[in-house]
Amino acid sequence: MEAIKNMNGTVWVFAAILIGMVIVQALLFLRLALNMNKKTNAVSKEEISQAVKTGAVSAIGPAFSTLTIALSLIVMVGSGVTFMRCGVIGAPAWELMMAQFSAGAAGVEFGSAEFTESIFTLCIFGMTLASAPYFINTIITLKPLDKVVAKSAEAAQKGGGRSFVPYMSNAAMSGLLGYSVLDYFTAVPSIIAFFVSGFVMIFVSNLAKKLKNNTLGSFSMAIAMITAMIAGQVLTMIMG
Amino acid sequence: MSENNVNSIQAAETEAAQKIYKDIFIPKVHRIGRLTMAAAFVLAFLPVIYFVFVKGYMASASSYMSVIVAISSIGIGMWLTEPLAYWPVLGSAGTYMGYLSGNVGAMRFPVALNLQSVMNANINTMRGQIVTIVGIASSIVVNLVLLLIFVLGGEWLIGILPEVVMASFAFVMVGLLGSMIFMRFNGEGGMAKNVKGMAPYLLLAVILKFVIGKIPALSTWGMAVTVGLCIALGYVLYKRDCKKDAETVK
Known part of the structure; x- marks a missing residue:
């Protein structure tokens, strides 16, 4: 983990630049919206402040629910990368998995001595690659979409045939999960932790569905991971 | 008048x-x-x-290639379809903002949906666009402030955590993988159907992992080979299902 410590400071600089871009974009769109409102008077002052409040409140719940996973991400890849990756597009769980796949591709385990600066850079690359194509997609598709609002809706409805895309994503995702999880099936506590996490995940998300409690649902992965950590650690200590 | x-x-x-x-x-x-x-x-x-x-x-070029192949094959379906799926609610400005700042499903989409229904504002009007942009911009700023507090606070928290808690982070990855796999089992369509849908690929991946482990020349390509062969298997199963579709029509 020396590599991450050494590079964390530099990563923070790049994180600040990238997050700055997120804020600049939000402000540019906000200015455009307020300018347009002056011209058209489409929305009242009260409604604007209601929109601000709704936006602010809705950010709080999901932010807290990802806290635990974000904490694990800090342990695994450092605070700089966590801020950079969670401040743009990524969600902590997704980023954690992408980091794992990247290190796995090089045949290196997190926390091992082989986890060098080069492998860490590869992980940052993998995490960036996992979401950057979204940017390109919006650049290419959104403008034409606005021009064919009606037509695109029709086309989406027409596409009733069987598509290969869901097969491909299921195959790739299942294959990678199977391939990655075997790395951890070397010790009994890890295997137990795997199943504990899985069963807790199902239990909590089914409970959330039954209670119609969305907050509990969004916490289900975090709860599953914490119980896996406790189970794994307790077993390690018992087995000594 | x-x-x-x-x-x-x-x-x-x-x-x-x-x-x-x-x-x-x-x-x-x-x-x-x-x-x-x-x-x-x-x-x-x-x-x-x-x-x-x-x-x-x-790092070696082959590991970069493996990362590109692996992540592209997971991501491409989402990269192509996801923004288009949210666009009818977020509008173009909202989609640009959402796909730069992230958390579209959990944060930006609910904000947009909520504001538009409360204020009775269609996204294809000036009114709908303005409230959506203001709401999303507000959620982005608040989210970033909270994130900054969490990350800085988190680093401090990690510094004071006892050793036994730190050691338990060794089980984070296996816990994540466990919850991901079981979540997919538990998804729409029922457990039996999902397990059956994923089992061939999981099994193939496990077999490949053992086989590739025995061939040193393949070791850095292991993940790419696994994903490639799983997708090939996916194509075979896709063709089989297409054939079934055609037969049921007849």
Whole structure:
């Protein structure tokens, strides 16, 4: 983990630049919206402040629910990368998995001595690659979409045939999960932790569905991971 | 003023507003959106470029290829379809903002949906666009402030945590993988169907992992080979299901 410590400071600089871009974009769109409102008077002052409040409140719940996973991400890849990756597009769980796949591709385990600066850079690359194509997609598709609002809706409805895309994503995702999880099936506590996490995940998300409690649902992965950590650690200590 | 006059004035106003919407607002949205997304794309890769080319932290080309193949094959379906799925609710400006700042499903989408229904504002109008942009911009700023507090606080928290808690982080990854796999088992369509849908690929991956482990030459390509063969298997199963579709039609 020396590599991450050494590079964390530099990563923070790049994180600040990238997050700055997120804020600049939000402000540019906000200015455009307020300018347009002056011209058209489409929305009242009260409604604007209601929109601000709704936006602010809705950010709080999901932010807290990802806290635990974000904490694990800090342990695994450092605070700089966590801020950079969670401040743009990524969600902590997704980023954690992408980091794992990247290190796995090089045949290196997190926390091992082989986890060098080069492998860490590869992980940052993998995490960036996992979401950057979204940017390109919006650049290419959104403008034409606005021009064919009606037509695109029709086309989406027409596409009733069987598509290969869901097969491909299921195959790739299942294959990678199977391939990655075997790395951890070397010790009994890890295997137990795997199943504990899985069963807790199902239990909590089914409970959330039954209670119609969305907050509990969004916490289900975090709860599953914490119980896996406790189970794994307790077993390690018992087995000594 | 007669009622007719009021109506015609309102009609003229909305017509003027619609003209502003179509001829000024929408082109400006795309100018801001495209420029900022292009800039962000470059900035996102900047740390990697710096570490590889300036600092010389170069992992092998084959591991980069493996990462590209593996992540592209997971991501491509989402990259292509996800923004388009949210676009009808977020609008173009909201989609640009959402796909730069992230958390679309959990944060931006609920904000947009909530505001538009409370204020009775359609996204294809000036009114709908303005409330959506304001709401999403607000959620982005609050989210970033909270994130900064969490990350800085988190680092401090990690510093004071006892050793036994730190050691338990060794089980984070296996816990994550466990919850991901079982979550997919538990998804839409029922457990039995999902397990059956994933089992062939999981099994193939496990077999390949053992086989590839025995062949040193393949070790750095293991993940790419596994994904490639799983997708090939996916194609076979897809063709089989297409055939079934055709037979049921007959």
